[in-house]
Amino acid sequence: MNDSTAQSARSWWQRLTGGLKRTSASLGSAISDLVSKRKLDRAMLDEIEEVLIRADLGVDVAGRIAAAVGEGRYDTAISAEEVKAVLASEVEKTLTSVAKPLDIGGARPFVILVVGVNGSGKTTTIGKLAEKFRREGRTVMLAAGDTFRAAAIDQLKIWGERTRAPVLAREPGSDAASLAFDALTAAKAQGIDVLLVDTAGRLQNKAALMGELDKIVRVMKKVDAGAPHAVLLVLDATVGQNALAQVEAFQKTAGVTGLAMTKLDGTARGGILVAVAAKFGLPVHMIGVGEGVDDLEPFVAREFARAIAGLDG
Amino acid sequence: MFDSLSEKLGGILDRLTRRGALSEADVDAALREVRRALLEADVALDVVRLFTEKLRAEAVGATVVKSVTPGQMVVKIVHDQLVATLGSDVQPIDLNAPAPVPIMLVGLQGSGKTTTAAKIAKRLTDLGKRKVLMASLDVRRPAAMEQLAVLGRDIGVDTLQVVAGQAPPQIARRTIEAGRLGGYDVVMLDTAGRITLDEAMMTEAAEVKRASNPHEVLLVADALTGQDAVNLARAFDERVGLTGIVLTRVDGDGRGGAALSMRAVTGKPIKLIGTGEKIDALEEFDPARIAGRILGMGDIVSLVEKAAATIDAEKAMRTAERMRKGAFDLTDMREQLAQMQTMGGMAGLMGMLPGIAKLKNQMAGANLDDKVLKRQMAIIDSMTPKERRNPDLLKHSRKKRIAAGSGTRAEDINKLLKMHRTMGDVMKAMGGGSKRGPMAGLANMLGLGGGMPSPEQMQELAKKLPGGLPGMPAGDGGGLPPGMPGLPPKLPGLGGGLPGLGGPKLPPGFPGGLPGLGKKK
Numbered sequence: 001m002n003d004s005t006a007q008s009a010r011s012w013w014q015r016l017t018g019g020l021k022r023t024s025a026s027l028g029s030a031i032s033d034l035v036s037k038r039k040l041d042r043a044m045l046d047e048i049e050e051v052l053i054r055a056d057l058g059v060d061v062a063g064r065i066a067a068a069v070g071e072g073r074y075d076t077a078i079s080a081e082e083v084k085a086v087l088a089s090e091v092e093k094t095l096t097s098v099a100k101p102l103d104i105g106g107a108r109p110f111v112i113l114v115v116g117v118n119g120s121g122k123t124t125t126i127g128k129l130a131e132k133f134r135r136e137g138r139t140v141m142l143a144a145g146d147t148f149r150a151a152a153i154d155q156l157k158i159w160g161e162r163t164r165a166p167v168l169a170r171e172p173g174s175d176a177a178s179l180a181f182d183a184l185t186a187a188k189a190q191g192i193d194v195l196l197v198d199t200a201g202r203l204q205n206k207a208a209l210m211g212e213l214d215k216i217v218r219v220m221k222k223v224d225a226g227a228p229h230a231v232l233l234v235l236d237a238t239v240g241q242n243a244l245a246q247v248e249a250f251q252k253t254a255g256v257t258g259l260a261m262t263k264l265d266g267t268a269r270g271g272i273l274v275a276v277a278a279k280f281g282l283p284v285h286m287i288g289v290g291e292g293v294d295d296l297e298p299f300v301a302r303e304f305a306r307a308i309a310g311l312d313g
Numbered sequence: 314m315f316d317s318l319s320e321k322l323g324g325i326l327d328r329l330t331r332r333g334a335l336s337e338a339d340v341d342a343a344l345r346e347v348r349r350a351l352l353e354a355d356v357a358l359d360v361v362r363l364f365t366e367k368l369r370a371e372a373v374g375a376t377v378v379k380s381v382t383p384g385q386m387v388v389k390i391v392h393d394q395l396v397a398t399l400g401s402d403v404q405p406i407d408l409n410a411p412a413p414v415p416i417m418l419v420g421l422q423g424s425g426k427t428t429t430a431a432k433i434a435k436r437l438t439d440l441g442k443r444k445v446l447m448a449s450l451d452v453r454r455p456a457a458m459e460q461l462a463v464l465g466r467d468i469g470v471d472t473l474q475v476v477a478g479q480a481p482p483q484i485a486r487r488t489i490e491a492g493r494l495g496g497y498d499v500v501m502l503d504t505a506g507r508i509t510l511d512e513a514m515m516t517e518a519a520e521v522k523r524a525s526n527p528h529e530v531l532l533v534a535d536a537l538t539g540q541d542a543v544n545l546a547r548a549f550d551e552r553v554g555l556t557g558i559v560l561t562r563v564d565g566d567g568r569g570g571a572a573l574s575m576r577a578v579t580g581k582p583i584k585l586i587g588t589g590e591k592i593d594a595l596e597e598f599d600p601a602r603i604a605g606r607i608l609g610m611g612d613i614v615s616l617v618e619k620a621a622a623t624i625d626a627e628k629a630m631r632t633a634e635r636m637r638k639g640a641f642d643l644t645d646m647r648e649q650l651a652q653m654q655t656m657g658g659m660a661g662l663m664g665m666l667p668g669i670a671k672l673k674n675q676m677a678g679a680n681l682d683d684k685v686l687k688r689q690m691a692i693i694d695s696m697t698p699k700e701r702r703n704p705d706l707l708k709h710s711r712k713k714r715i716a717a718g719s720g721t722r723a724e725d726i727n728k729l730l731k732m733h734r735t736m737g738d739v740m741k742a743m744g745g746g747s748k749r750g751p752m753a754g755l756a757n758m759l760g761l762g763g764g765m766p767s768p769e770q771m772q773e774l775a776k777k778l779p780g781g782l783p784g785m786p787a788g789d790g791g792g793l794p795p796g797m798p799g800l801p802p803k804l805p806g807l808g809g810g811l812p813g814l815g816g817p818k819l820p821p822g823f824p825g826g827l828p829g830l831g832k833k834k
Contacts, residue, residue, distance in 0.1 A: 054358050056539040059349050118562070118590075119423025119535070148590070151460030158455035172463075205566040236423065240355035240539025242567035263423075272539060291507070 040078045045070045048087065055271030055308060056240050061278045065090045084309045092305035094274050099301040100283035102230060102258060104133075109141070109187040109195045111220065111227040113180075115213060115254050116234035117246060118201030121262035123152060125234050125288060126196045127159030128296035134163050138193035143183035144169035145176045145216065148200035156198055162293065166190075176200065176212065177219040184223040197228065204249030213254050231256045232285065237263045237270035244272075247280050261299075262288035271308065344369060347391055354607040356570035357543040360577045364394060392604050398573060399600035404557065404582040406433065408441070410528040413492030413500045415485075417525060418559075419518050419549055420533035422506035425561035427457065429533045429587060430503040431464040432595040433559075438470055439593075443498035448473035448488040450481040450521060451505035461503055468592055471495075481505065481517055482524035489525055502527065510545060515552040522553055529556045531584065534575060536563045542571035543578045550579040561587035564594070569603050641737045643701040647693040650686050689729050691719040704730055 045066045052062035068090045069083065104110040112129070114122045123146065130140045142165050146152035153169045160167035168183040180197050187195040199216065202209035220227040233256040235243050250256045264270045264287045273284060284299040344365045351361045371390050408414050416433065418426045427449065434445040447465055449472070451457035458475050465472035473488050485502055492500040504521055507514040522530065532546060532555050549555055558579070560572050563586040572583055583598045635641055693701060695718035700706050707715070707730065712723045 050358055053352055054540050056541070059352050117537070117565070119425060121423060149460075151456040151463050154456040154459050155454075203562065203565040206564075236535075236537075238421070238535070238539060238541050238545075239537045240542075240567070240571070241353050242355070242537045242565065243539075245566055263421075 088309035095301035354568035354570035357574035395604035
């Protein structure tokens with residue numbers, strides 16, 4: 001019935017490479033085709049660039065990485081494996097500095113505000129995070145700040161039951177900022193370790209909704225000047241170049257401190273992550289690779305880079 | 314974030330016309346820009362390649378080289394091809410089948426299937442006067458069925474009673490049965506999405522399709538999808554068989570290249586677009602608009618339509634002719650001001666230009682609102698006909714009288730006169746040098762054919778506005794296209810009809826343009 005149980009035996013690495021396999025396959029064949037016939041030349045670098053574009057790395061980053069692959073190797077005979085290795089190391093270079101786990105030490109309650117556009121997977125990510133923290137022996141509280149979407153509150157409540165975390169919720173349509181205020185006050189009083197605040201999904205070009213987000217942040221600071229201690233932007237791996245606009249807008253309004261990338265399995269390739277890393281240098285805390293409650297993994301630059309290049313673990 | 318494509322191409326290709334010949338390298342440079350623009354809009358690479366190849370054939374041919382503005386010609390060709398690919402006709406949802414007509418929605422999780430189901434249901438109920446029943450077949454995601462039930466209650470559309478433990482094909486059959494018994498015209502089947510394209514989802518969708526034999530199978534897809542859009546559309550079309558596509562989140566600032574990719578790959582029409590969170594934010598698909606967005610051109614179509622509808626072509630022609638002769642008097646100027654006002658004033662015009670929304674707010678701050686237009690017209694109205702024909706008559710005592718009559722001050726009148734002089738000078742100069750007849754010359758240089766403010770002018774303007782323009786870094790034209798592709802320089806009225814929008818040859822800072830902006834006192 002539930003195929004996620006069957007799938008959980010597979011490691012996230014397998015799932016990730018599974019997701020990236022189309023990229024790798026086409027890259028592999030492109031490289032083998034060319035390499036067996038001739039030396040590293042313009043046409044081959046173009047192919048590499050195109051493969052990277054197909055993985056949503058964007059024109060700039062793809063061009064830069066392709067150029068880096070060609071640097072000093074132009075016109076030399078090079079094996080397919082070597083090309084992949086160079087490619088992986090170039091991608092890794094971009095990603096290493098941003099692969100940082102989410103550090104929740106310091107404050108108590110540690111407030112994590114989760115933001116993103118509609119349907120990016122905020123509520124599910126919160127559920128997965130709650131489970132992770134609970135297993136680490138921390139007490140968690142969830143605030144159902146998505147007061148807009150029908151049934152979003154129910155969805156969070158179900159996650160609360162699953163992870164045995166108290167959920168602070170109000171009627172749909174009530175003010176999200178005041179709910180955040182109350183949640184933080186309650187979490188403080190009850191000595192909760194981590195408070196996860198859900199927010200309604202919003203497109204980053206909607207000024208009024210972004211203003212509301214700004215208010216949530218402002219209001220929480222009244223209870224705890226340090227709150228929110230982390231602002232997690234949830235990005236959908238299938239999103240294309242618009243992710244750059246999303247990061248920019250949410251960073252400006254809510255002061256995003258880190259990213260979580262979801263839906264990074266199946267056909268989604270998440271190359272946009274490399275583009276985002278290159279442009280903003282924001283830490284990537286975790287990636288979601290499946291629908292199960294444990295399918296949230298710390299982000300490891302090397303593995304991701306090798307998966308994009310089509311190399312085995 | 315994105316530079317306008319036509320701006321870039323304009324630079325590359327305009328240089329070429331002066332040389333007269335179009336070399337391979339020149340074409341390559343232009344094609345690279347086109348390719349880049351399309352890729353940045355998330356058009357799939359294969360589709361981009363197809364486009365650039367077609368374009369190469371046309372570019373080497375005579376059409377581009379011989380055109381006055383090759384950059385815009387290229388953009389026009391790309392635009393036309395985009396529209397052709399996207400389909401030119403509006404294709405509504407087809408309900409031409411025995412009731413209850415089943416409509417099945419498929420798509421990935423988070424693409425907006427449930428919301429779209431409710432939006433379509435509401436649309437069919439309100440506009441089509443149909444009785445609709447909605448059912449959620451999502452037995453996996455927490456609260457998915459409740460979400461649809463809540464939405465149904467909100468919009469007054471019935472939803473199928475939830476029975477725990479049923480499999481999706483069973484629910485589908487039960488929905489159709491309930492639809493028949495309840496006398497419903499349409500039943501909507503909202504299937505479960507997965508995060509990813511997996512076998513289980515496809516099998517389930519195919520089973521539901523077999524069980525319900527839907528008249529429409531709509532793929533609900535996010536307009537923000539990246540290069541993966543092609544795989545998504547192809548997979549659903551091959552496994553389930555689609556009849557159309559519904560694009561969601563078109564109200565975001567994504568450029569919607571996914572629409573093109575999906576349409577190109579499946580050949581299935583885009584039937585509807587979701588344009589907001591409100592339940593009635595669902596519109597029929599207009600290919601030209603998405604094509605414009607992909608190229609980063611804003612809603613120029615509306616602007617042109619509006620211009621064509623409101624400008625009195627004959628009157629404008631007369632004005633233009635007078636301008637050419639250097640006989641541009643204050644009466645002519647008043648006509649232009651009035652035309653700007655009919656087109657929705659400064660704010661209305663600005664709103665339709667891409668990338669200029671921010672500028673609009675700044676303008677409000679700089680006191681450059683429509684009151685200025687009105688005041689300037691009032692000044693002219695307070696003059697005698699003789700004064701209007703010959704502004705040189707205006708000395709101190711006359712100005713005092715006019716100021717009193719129009720409720721302005723002498724300095725306002727001076728400003729207006731200066732504006733008039735600059736406009737007259739510039740137009741005289743242009744009219745004299747034109748070889749292709751006054752209309753072509755004027756329209757091309759001044760109006761829509763020739764150009765919107767250039768980046769330099771925008772920056773100049775930025776300097777003059779207090780605090781500058783946010784989001785307009787140096788070197789970035791703020792997304793203003795220098796020209797209006799697709800619009801040949803043949804709209805005579807527009808040449809003289811848009812005093813506010815300046816022209817490429819105007820001295821910096823719009824002296825003849827934006828009234829009241831010339832010098833801040």
